Amino acid sequence: MILQKRKVKNSSKQLGLEGEAQAKKHLEEKGYTILEKNWRFKKYEVDLIARKDDLIVFIEVKTRKNNTFGEPEVFVTRKKQNFLIAAANQYLMERNIDLSSRFDVVSLVGIGTELSVNHLEEAFHPTIIK
Numbered sequence: 001m002i003l004q005k006r007k008v009k010n011s012s013k014q015l016g017l018e019g020e021a022q023a024k025k026h027l028e029e030k031g032y033t034i035l036e037k038n039w040r041f042k043k044y045e046v047d048l049i050a051r052k053d054d055l056i057v058f059i060e061v062k063t064r065k066n067n068t069f070g071e072p073e074v075f076v077t078r079k080k081q082n083f084l085i086a087a088a089n090q091y092l093m094e095r096n097i098d099l100s101s102r103f104d105v106v107s108l109v110g111i112g113t114e115l116s117v118n119h120l121e122e123a124f125h126p127t128i129i130k
Contacts, residue, residue, distance in 0.1 A: 019063025
């Protein structure tokens, strides 16, 4: 868990934008190259798409003011995972990318004037839905 200073924001929309900015900064510090931010396909959105070495990483960012109702990553539901998988497939096909990929979650929780950052690599794997 890494703590990063933040400006205190009021709205959840602002908190979400701040969380995405902090997640981007955190990933870049870990050597990731951010390829896309808020990439959309139909009704689906991927918060961040990054590359690290020969790997494409699709990242869902979840930010909460506190963890009263659980850690942010638990809110990446199976339905949301399926949306991310569909968007990732489209992204890889559109760009004719033939690299391995994975799905990460960056979870951020407010602690006073800081955000704790938790990067969950390989947070979930695509599965066949019948």
